[in-house]
Amino acid sequence: MFESFYGFNSTPFTRNIPTGELYKSVLLEETLGRLEYAAERRWFAVVTGDCGTGKTTTIRRYAQTLNPSKFKVLYLSDSKLTPRNFYKGLLEQLGFESKFYRGDAKRQLHREIELMRGIQHLQPVVVVDESHLLDREMLEEVRFLLNMKMDAESPMALILVGQSELWERLQLQAYAAIRQRIDLQCKLIHYDRAEVESYIQRHLAYAGATRDVFSEAAIDDIYRFSSGAARLINKVCTHCLMYGAQNGHRIIDDRMVKRVIEGELS
Numbered sequence: 391m392f393e394s395f396y397g398f399n400s401t402p403f404t405r406n407i408p409t410g411e412l413y414k415s416v417l418l419e420e421t422l423g424r425l426e427y428a429a430e431r432r433w434f435a436v437v438t439g440d441c442g443t444g445k446t447t448t449i450r451r452y453a454q455t456l457n458p459s460k461f462k463v464l465y466l467s468d469s470k471l472t473p474r475n476f477y478k479g480l481l482e483q484l485g486f487e488s489k490f491y492r493g494d495a496k497r498q499l500h501r502e503i504e505l506m507r508g509i510q511h512l513q514p515v516v517v518v519d520e521s522h523l524l525d526r527e528m529l530e531e532v533r534f535l536l537n538m539k540m541d542a543e544s545p546m547a548l549i550l551v552g553q554s555e556l557w558e559r560l561q562l563q564a565y566a567a568i569r570q571r572i573d574l575q576c577k578l579i580h581y582d583r584a585e586v587e588s589y590i591q592r593h594l595a596y597a598g599a600t601r602d603v604f605s606e607a608a609i610d611d612i613y614r615f616s617s618g619a620a621r622l623i624n625k626v627c628t629h630c631l632m633y634g635a636q637n638g639h640r641i642i643d644d645r646m647v648k649r650v651i652e653g654e655l656s
C-alpha cells in the first residue's frame with residue numbers, strides 16, 4: 391500500500407475524509423454561510439454544480455455545523471424518489487411510521503413538523519440530494535410542500551441539491567411556479583489551479599504527510615486532467631500515489647502524472 395511508503399497515517403483523496411478536515415475553499419465557506427442563513431429563514435434553496443465538484447460533501451459539512459439544538463437536518467438521496475417515499479423517508483427520520491396514503495402522510499408530516507417546531511423549538515432543514523434525477527411530479531410535490539398556511543409561511547427550509555442540469559430544467563416555463571419560489575441559489579464551480587494545489591495539500595496534511603509529494607508541474611497536469619473537479623483530483627492523485635509507491639518515487643513529477651493518465655485513466 392502506498393500509505394506506508396509515503397509515511398501516511400490515513401488515506402488521502404477518499405470520500406471518508408472527516409468533515410472537519412475538508413479543504414475550506416472560499417466558495418465552500420461562503421456557501422455554508424448562505425445555507426445557514428437559509429436554514430434560519432426557512433428558505434427554499436437550490437445548490438447546483440457539475441458532478442464531483444463537492445455538493446454532497448458541502449451538505450455533509452453543513453449538517454455537522456448547524457446548531458443541533460436549533461435545527462434538525464433531514465437528508466434524502468434517492469434517484470427514484472416518489473412523493474409517497476418522500477414523506478415516508480422524512481417521517482422515518484423523525485422517528486415515525488408513515489401513513490400509507492400520500493395525502494395522509496403529507497398531513498402527518500406537516501403535523502409532526504408543527505409539533506417539532508412548537509414543542510422542541512427545532513427547525514427542520516430538508517435536503518434532497520440528486521435532485522436533478524427527480525421527475526416532474528416529484529418537483530411539483532416539493533412545491534406543494536412549501537405551502538403550508540396558504541403560502542403565508544414555509545414550514546421548513548428546503549434545499550434541493552443536484553447537478554447543473556437541475557438549474558437548466560428549472561429555467562423551463564413548466565417549472566416557473568417552482569423557480570419563482572427559490573429564495574437562494576448556490577452554484578459550486580470547479581477549482582482553479584491555485585485551489586487544486588491547496589486541495590491536494592489539505593488531503594496530504596490530513597494523511598499526515600510531512601513533505602511535499604507532487605511537484606509543481608505535476609499539479610499543473612492534475613489540474614488540466616481534472617479541470618478542478620474534486621472527485622477527479624482524488625482519482626488521479628490516488629493512481630499517482632499507487633504508481634509512485636510501486637516504482638519507488640517519493641516525489642511525483644509531471645512525467646509520472648502523464649504516464650498514469652495515459653496508461654490508466656484516459
Ligand SMILES: Nc1ncnc2c1ncn2[C@@H]1O[C@H](COP(=O)(O)OP(=O)(O)OP(=O)(O)O)[C@@H](O)[C@H]1O
Pocket residue numbers: 403404405406407411412413414415418439440441442443444445446447448552553620621624
Ligand atoms: N472541500 C473538500 N475537501 C476535501 N475533499 C473534498 C471536498 N469537496 C469534495 N471532496 C472530495 O471529492 C469527492 C467528490 O465530492 P462530492 O461527492 O461531494 O461531489 P458531488 O458534487 O456531490 O458529486 P455528484 O454530482 O456526482 O453527486 C468526495 O468524495 C470528497 O472526497
Ligand SMILES: [Mg+2]
Pocket residue numbers: 445446447519520
Ligand atoms: Mg453528490
